[in-house]
Amino acid sequence: MTINITSYAYSVDLPIPYADALERVKTALQAEGFGILTEVDVKATFKDKLNKDFHDYIILGAFNPHLAHQALKLEPDIGLLLPCNVIVRTEGEGSTVSVVDPITILSVTPNDAVNPVAEEARERLERVMLAVEAG
Secondary structure, eight states, X not given: OOEEEOSSEEEEEESSOHHHHHHHHHHHHHHTTOEEEEEEEHHHHHHHHHOOOOOOEEEEXXXXXXXXXXXXXXXXXXXXXXXXXXXXXXXXXXXXXXXXXXXXXXXXXXXXXXXXXXXXHHHHHHHHHHHHHHO
């Protein structure tokens, strides 16, 4: 397995079922100080609102209170860019986990004082992805 990096996210394909990947992600996030503020079950929402079938797909709003507090003291409107989104979805016989790159997301603010917070968030989320990949 390899962690894939795009301009705005990190992702890893896992040879495990969706439910196992979701549990692995939640455990790894908690180990890095992130709680889950929101869980958007895309599959259930599409079925309920559109009567459309979709594969397992959840968007988690991961929130580290320590980092958020630092960022909000520096840039009050940065809350518009929080929490960090993490997705877990079925992919073929396995699953895929993706996390947003906080440096990319927080770079939209002209306040360079938030850069160290974004860097720490990225480091923590990179460790989450390594833990998810390692199992």
